[in-house]
Amino acid sequence: MANPGGPLAGVRVLDAAGMIAAPSACAIMADLGADVIKLEPPHGDLLRGLVTVPDGPDPWWELDNRGKRGIVVDLTTEEGIQVAHKIAASCDVFVTNLTTERQSKFKLRASDLREDHPQLIHLTLTGYGNSGPDRDRLAFDHTAFFSRGGVIDMMGEPGQTPPAGRPGQGDHTTSLAILSSILLALRERDLTGEGQDISVALVHTAIWTMSSDLSVGLATGEVPGPIMRIETPSPLVGRFRCSDDRWIMLTMPADRYWNAFCGAMGRLDWLEDPRFVDPEKRAQHGPELMIMCDDIFGSADSGVWAERLDAAGMVWGLIQNLEEVIDDPQSEALRAFEQVPDAKFPFRTVSPPFALDGSEMSVKGPAPEHGEHTAEILSEAGFTPDEVAQLYEQGVVL
Incomplete structure (x- = not known):
């Protein structure tokens, strides 16, 4: 019998990440029944409005944030940092792609959040990892996954202009690594009672996708290259x-x-x-x-x-x-595209690339409007109505 609400029902996730890869993993967790809270800055996630449809949905934003609840918090204020900490204290998983410097500035490092909440699973997505000479280098999937990871070089023909990677392709591949690692950490916590720190890097995921070619190079010293x-x-x-x-x-x-x-x-x-x-x-x-x-x-x-x-x-x-691909009857048979319930504009989005026949899994609803659920999330975190009103008045939350 399927677990009511989905296999991740009862799991709470604080998504403090921007753009695509990490939020995409959290969106799949919402499909699986997790209560995912999207934390945004006052100016909003960069992904909002990046691709617009006249009189229609915001497709990229909806794809990677469907089924979440949204809160806006100004982390540049001490009060905002306290709000984030209080929400995180009620969560099982914290996900971010903030740089190490900004995590330190906003007191959102694993050491900050797990000191009083050792059961918390803390995941950081980076371009290049948490160590090494480029640990602080900013990245998108086009730079870290496609370019630094050698993907584009192998896709083209020698001497030709390198092909362009498609938007989000490296990000959505990386989202599956993020999802897998979080599920493993939740299982480990079931066994030990302890959370842990997780690091996922775009370039490392690219290396894994290129591992068939790389394994030959590692074994022989001769790395395959692109051919005509x-x-x-x-x-x-x-x-x-x-x-x-x-x-x-x-x-x-x-x-x-x-x-x-x-x-x-x-x-x-x-x-x-x-x-x-x-x-x-x-x-x-x-x-x-x-x-x-x-x-x-x-x-x-x-x-x-x-x-x-x-x-x-x-x-x-x-x-x-x-x-x-959209019209392919096999896509229909796979249920690769799913209608988003309760959306302002009727539309379909892409479903996760797996089927769990014994579990409840579906898109739970549209992505949140900017700050749509701020008040209710604050109330759940233990803030009184007067405290909530004061946070709004001070501009700490929206």
Whole structure:
């Protein structure tokens, strides 16, 4: 039987982070039933309004802050710091991407918050980690994940302009590392009764995503590098343009697919061709074979190739644009997009990339307006009505 409210019902999270990666992890925790409090400064999170839709929702803000309650606190004041501490004292998890310097200034370091609340799990997201020469360097996912982590260099072809990473792609990958580490820390706390400090870095997540290539470099001393498409050692792992200008990606690293591939290409003669008799020979003649395949794929449209490749049992995929991803019936089957309940404007957003069939998991509601729940959160933290009124009057909260 599913736990009422979700697997994280009863867990309280203070999200004192900005932009995408850490707030995204907290949004998934809200989907899983956690009570997530979004703490913002008076000027608001930088993500607010970064992408706007006329007469519609704020899609980026909604994606990474759905289901949370919002409070505005001025941490530049001593009273604001005390408010943050009092709220954190009632929480299980504290999440931030404030620099070490600002955490120290606002007394939000793990040592500050866990001194009287050792059960608290304190997570810091950084660009480059909490130690080393670049521990204090500011970062976004484009700089730390895509660039410093080597991702962009391996995605392009040699000598070409490096491709641009897509907004939030590194952040949302990192959010899964944040979520995983918090869940593990909660489990550890179940066993020991103690919270702990967690550090997650954008560049470290990038290194993990590149670990297949990096493991070769670590084992051999020779790091793989980007190659031209035409230099692909086997068409079984190639990408090809069809006559309708659509691209198809093949991924069949096992040699057992070769015979069926030759049949699908209408070139059974390749099976007896001494240039292509085994994987080593095909790699030696890779560019030549790729050019031959280019010509064949260019002779028919992607629909024809879809039928041929499926009939031959090939592993392939059509390279889709995002409009096609939204309309893909498989996206619908996965429930990849979910209607946001109780939203001012009816819209869908992206659901977490996993399904828990035995648990309650859903988008609980829209993202909070700026300071929407300040008064009720303060009341829950133990502030009297007079104290709340005074904090508003002093501009400590909004």
